[in-house]
Amino acid sequence: MMRWSAAWTVLRKELRETLRDRRTMVMMVVVPTLLYPAILVFMEQLALFGQRQLTAEPAAVAVAGAEPPLVAFLARDSAIRVLPADSATPAAVRDGAAEAAVVLSPARDPAAPREVRVLFDATSDRSRRAQEVARDRLDAWGDTLLAQRLRGAGLPESVARPLAVADSSVATAEQAGGYALGRFLPLILVMMTLLGAFYPAIDLAAGEKERGTLETLLTAPVPAREIVAGKFAAVALIGLAAASVNLLSMLLTFQSGVFRFAQAAGIRFALPWHSALLVLLALVPLSILFAAVFLGIAVRSQSFKEAQNALTPAQLASTLPVIVVTLPGIDFTPALAMVPVVGVAMFFRELMTGSPALLPSVLAIAATAAYAALALGFAARAFGREEVLFGGGSGRAPGGGWGERLRAWRTGGRGVPLPAEALVFIAVLALLYFHLGARLQAEWGERGLLVSQWGLLGLAAVAFATLGPYDARKTLALRPPAPRALLAAVLIALGGIPLGWLIGWVQVRLFAPDLQGLQALEQLLRATDAQRAMWLLFLAALTPAVCEELVFRGVLLQSLGRELRPWRAIALSAAVFGAFHLSFESALRFLPTLWIGLLMATVVWHSRSIFASMVMHFTNNALVVLMLWSPRLRGLALDGEDPRWAVVLAGAAALAAGLWLLPRRADAAGPAEGAPAAVPAPAWAGPQPNPGDA
Amino acid sequence: MIELDALSKRYGDFDAVRGLTLRVAPGEVYALLGANGAGKTTALRCLATLLKPTGGTARIGGFDVRTQPLEVRRRLGFLAASMGLYARLTARELLRYFARLQEVPPGQVEGRVDEVVERFGIAPFADRLCGRLSTGQRQRVSVARAVVHDPPALVLDEPTLGLDVLSGEAIYAFVAAARERGRAVLFSTHQMDEVELLADRVGIIAAGRMVEEGTTAEIVARSGEPSLARAFLRIAREAA
Numbered sequence: 001m002m003r004w005s006a007a008w009t010v011l012r013k014e015l016r017e018t019l020r021d022r023r024t025m026v027m028m029v030v031v032p033t034l035l036y037p038a039i040l041v042f043m044e045q046l047a048l049f050g051q052r053q054l055t056a057e058p059a060a061v062a063v064a065g066a067e068p069p070l071v072a073f074l075a076r077d078s079a080i081r082v083l084p085a086d087s088a089t090p091a092a093v094r095d096g097a098a099e100a101a102v103v104l105s106p107a108r109d110p111a112a113p114r115e116v117r118v119l120f121d122a123t124s125d126r127s128r129r130a131q132e133v134a135r136d137r138l139d140a141w142g143d144t145l146l147a148q149r150l151r152g153a154g155l156p157e158s159v160a161r162p163l164a165v166a167d168s169s170v171a172t173a174e175q176a177g178g179y180a181l182g183r184f185l186p187l188i189l190v191m192m193t194l195l196g197a198f199y200p201a202i203d204l205a206a207g208e209k210e211r212g213t214l215e216t217l218l219t220a221p222v223p224a225r226e227i228v229a230g231k232f233a234a235v236a237l238i239g240l241a242a243a244s245v246n247l248l249s250m251l252l253t254f255q256s257g258v259f260r261f262a263q264a265a266g267i268r269f270a271l272p273w274h275s276a277l278l279v280l281l282a283l284v285p286l287s288i289l290f291a292a293v294f295l296g297i298a299v300r301s302q303s304f305k306e307a308q309n310a311l312t313p314a315q316l317a318s319t320l321p322v323i324v325v326t327l328p329g330i331d332f333t334p335a336l337a338m339v340p341v342v343g344v345a346m347f348f349r350e351l352m353t354g355s356p357a358l359l360p361s362v363l364a365i366a367a368t369a370a371y372a373a374l375a376l377g378f379a380a381r382a383f384g385r386e387e388v389l390f391g392g393g394s395g396r397a398p399g400g401g402w403g404e405r406l407r408a409w410r411t412g413g414r415g416v417p418l419p420a421e422a423l424v425f426i427a428v429l430a431l432l433y434f435h436l437g438a439r440l441q442a443e444w445g446e447r448g449l450l451v452s453q454w455g456l457l458g459l460a461a462v463a464f465a466t467l468g469p470y471d472a473r474k475t476l477a478l479r480p481p482a483p484r485a486l487l488a489a490v491l492i493a494l495g496g497i498p499l500g501w502l503i504g505w506v507q508v509r510l511f512a513p514d515l516q517g518l519q520a521l522e523q524l525l526r527a528t529d530a531q532r533a534m535w536l537l538f539l540a541a542l543t544p545a546v547c548e549e550l551v552f553r554g555v556l557l558q559s560l561g562r563e564l565r566p567w568r569a570i571a572l573s574a575a576v577f578g579a580f581h582l583s584f585e586s587a588l589r590f591l592p593t594l595w596i597g598l599l600m601a602t603v604v605w606h607s608r609s610i611f612a613s614m615v616m617h618f619t620n621n622a623l624v625v626l627m628l629w630s631p632r633l634r635g636l637a638l639d640g641e642d643p644r645w646a647v648v649l650a651g652a653a654a655l656a657a658g659l660w661l662l663p664r665r666a667d668a669a670g671p672a673e674g675a676p677a678a679v680p681a682p683a684w685a686g687p688q689p690n691p692g693d694a
Numbered sequence: 695m696i697e698l699d700a701l702s703k704r705y706g707d708f709d710a711v712r713g714l715t716l717r718v719a720p721g722e723v724y725a726l727l728g729a730n731g732a733g734k735t736t737a738l739r740c741l742a743t744l745l746k747p748t749g750g751t752a753r754i755g756g757f758d759v760r761t762q763p764l765e766v767r768r769r770l771g772f773l774a775a776s777m778g779l780y781a782r783l784t785a786r787e788l789l790r791y792f793a794r795l796q797e798v799p800p801g802q803v804e805g806r807v808d809e810v811v812e813r814f815g816i817a818p819f820a821d822r823l824c825g826r827l828s829t830g831q832r833q834r835v836s837v838a839r840a841v842v843h844d845p846p847a848l849v850l851d852e853p854t855l856g857l858d859v860l861s862g863e864a865i866y867a868f869v870a871a872a873r874e875r876g877r878a879v880l881f882s883t884h885q886m887d888e889v890e891l892l893a894d895r896v897g898i899i900a901a902g903r904m905v906e907e908g909t910t911a912e913i914v915a916r917s918g919e920p921s922l923a924r925a926f927l928r929i930a931r932e933a934a
Contacts, residue, residue, distance in 0.1 A: 006794075006795060009791065009794045009795060010795075013780075013783070013787075013791050016782075016783070016787070017780060017782040017783060020782040020823075021782060211776075211778070211781070212774060212775075212776025212777065212778045213776075213778040213779065213780055214778075215739075215744060215774045215776060215778055216772070216774055216776075216777075216778030216839070217778070217795075218743075218744055219742045219743065219744065219767055219770065219772040219774075220767060220792065220795035220796055221764045221765075221767040221768045221795070221796065221797060222764075222795050223764065
């Protein structure tokens with residue numbers, strides 16, 4: 001039962017301390033209210049100054065091949081200084097002797113258009129401006145010639161212009177201003193909310209730990225959750241206040257009318273009060289989300305500096321995707337609304353533009369609130385844990401230089417790797433695979449893929465397990481599967497695969513993605529004869545079934561399993577497996593790969609045998625190859641691009657049978673530390689597979 | 695009042711505390727001696743509910759630190775070696791804050807704060823930010839913070855660490871007063887003179903185990919050494 005009085009006491013104290021912190025106050029109040037408006041006005045003045053500098057002197061344009069009347073026409077223009085024809089060369093323009101050059105081809109056939117080339121340097125502002133001026137004057141000269149010819153022929157000028165096109169935006173000045181605000185203000189609001197919460201979160205968690213005050217605080221008769229609630233509310237309020245002050249400051253600055261560019265463009269910056277209120281409303285869950293995420297990360301750090309390092313990736317991951325709001329052609333869809341941070345930023349954009357759709361707006365707020373609740377749980381869990389408070393406690397973590405650490409690692413026999421060791425190993429593999437593997441595949445094609453798989457994954461996993469201070473058999477789960485487990489694995493694979501197709505199909509229906517990447521992959525895996533099919537089965541089915549399993553169900557799953565509850569180890573290993581299969585071509589592979597990863601990890605966890613998942617992995621990938629080779633086989637499983645529901649239902653039954661048949665591990669409760677009472681039944685007892693894993 | 699019964703604390707394959715047993719009665723002052731890394735702070739943190747014992751039990755006022763941590767904290771005044779003061783709160787604000795967290799009834803908070811401010815001579819700097827206090831002043835505020843709720847048990851981890859003689863005297867006076875008021879006091883230290891001055895009983899631990907226990911006179915006599923300092927050195931070396 002939460003006692004709000006304790007949380008309130010903590011909140012008041014944290015706010016009092018924070019308001020006395022000069023650094024936070026500068027970030028929260030001084031920067032937005034004084035610095036940003038000053039910077040904005042200064043930037044505009046600087047831009048105007050630059051513009052004036054550019055136009056202060058006439059553009060130096062060399063002209064070659066022009067008749068005297070055209071040269072005289074250009075020379076009369078105060079914006080142009082005509083240079084002699086010998087400067088009308090690319091070299092002269094490149095060297096800056098001429099800012100631009102106009103080169104006319106000889107006039108031969110009066111009926112044919114005469115070619116006029118304007119040379120300029122696209123990397124020089126002066127040259128670009130000279131090109132614009134020259135181009136404009138040449139168009140005017142062309143119009144003059146056209147008018148003369150029409151008059152000569154006794155025709156009205158309108159003969160050459162049957163259509164007089166004029167643009168006229170129906171948007172009011174306020175709407176245009178809202179549109180402009182919506183392109184950049186959301187990003188600033190997100191950043192300011194984030195920055196507002198950033199330092200307080202570090203100070204209230206890691207800073208308090210570093211100063212030794214958290215130890216004192218936790219001896220008070222207050223449950224950790226009440227302390228977290230107070231601290232979290234303080235960080236969220238500070239983040240919210242920072243964002244609100246920023247919003248207000250920005251709006252006042254823009255509405256002050258000091259910006260000449262806005263006047264020139266006929267834009268008026270104004271945000272209706274009800275829209276401003278909605279923005280503030282949406283800032284609440286966003287502040288809560290940042291506060292909870294940052295607190296959860298910061299409290300796991302031992303010092304202010306460590307927390308800063310740990311939070312920086314989270315900060316970048318939170319802000320970079322928000323750039324989406326500035327891009328043209330991105331609509332506020334329900335799917336986008338549910339992306340953390342991006343959804344609420346899109347909501348801000350739509351509010352400023354004045355036309356937020358109801359469903360995505362509600363989804364954005366609700367999803368952000370849900371993520372915030374999850375993040376809050378993440379933060380609260382850390383506070384009461386002694387290893388978080390005292391950094392593991394034993395004080396025997398290897399320190400010193402890298403040589404010393406390496407020696408400590410080599411001599412510290414530990415059965416299977418620690419999760420951190422395995423994750424570092426996977427991260428190195430991923431980098432190698434991304435940089436070296438991609439190069440090998442680009443250079444050598446399929447042979448490169450083969451070398452990447454065996455060299456960068458399979459052999460690397462074996463080397464890691466055998467050369468490190470580990471029991472290689474345990475680390476790689478090298479144990480023959482019991483016949484029953486093997487049968488269960490086959491059933492689970494055959495049953496899960498159609499459900500994986502279903503996942504892919506639903507994704508396509510929901511998001512209508514660009515399928516070119518997947519189609520290209522299918523083309524590569526499409527066999528034209530039996531020999532090619534055998535090669536593809538070896539390359540795309542057997543090879544990953546061995547190599548990827550050694551890495552993901554071997555090293556990764558076994559190491560996670562030593563410290564995490566089984567379902568967490570299974571889920572995390574599957575997520576990493578899915579992420580490993582993300583590619584530039586298509587993000588669609590993530591969920592189906594995650595799904596098959598869950599199934600394979602479940603089987604390996606209970607059977608303790610990597611060979612069971614190798615069979616599953618091979619089955620999954622081989623089916624893809626065979627179905628692409630044989631349209632008849634494909635027709636049995638799929639109805640065009642849609643799954644056959646009978647197959648899906650049969651798959652679900654096979655999956656259920658496989659899970660029932662799968663022998664349960666005696667120590668399924670997991671590791672000693674924080675283990676659950678019993679193994680959780682796979683909640684996803686409905687399966688699916690992975691057409692994209694090949 | 696304070697009871698450790700076969701208390702153990704294990705980190706991975708490292709035993710920080712092994713089967714430690716001791717009792718401190720109301721009105722008794724117990725000093726815990728040990729070399730650095732002997733397990734003193736770990737044992738005291740277990741008592742303060744900051745660490746969970748991996749074996750045995752620790753109780754304060756009959757309440758188990760593992761199963762009734764909040765009850766334990768209500769009866770405990772804990773002083774960590776790090777002092778733990780908030781630099782941007784004044785001494786008075788800090789005492790008020792902990793009085794509230796320690797569930798002192800709202801109507802009595804100011805009275806309790808005034809009382810400890812008076813008792814520990816904090817008044818001259820009570821309204822100064824803690825970050826601007828001297829080490830001695832900070833330690834006085836820390837002790838006042840630990841007792842602002844008037845707990846029956848006190849656990850002090852090296853309370854005189856880094857203090858000059860005058861500031862140390864204030865702590866000695868406080869411990870002596872706490873004994874007279876019937877409080878159970880358990881403190882760790884490296885200062886033999888303060889043990890001789892304050893402690894009714896002494897426990898010496900090495901490598902997480904209790905290797906000697908008794909009054910100062912008993913320990914000195916059993917060791918055959920002329921002083922507690924020499925006795926401690928001998929016992930610690932033999933246990934190593």
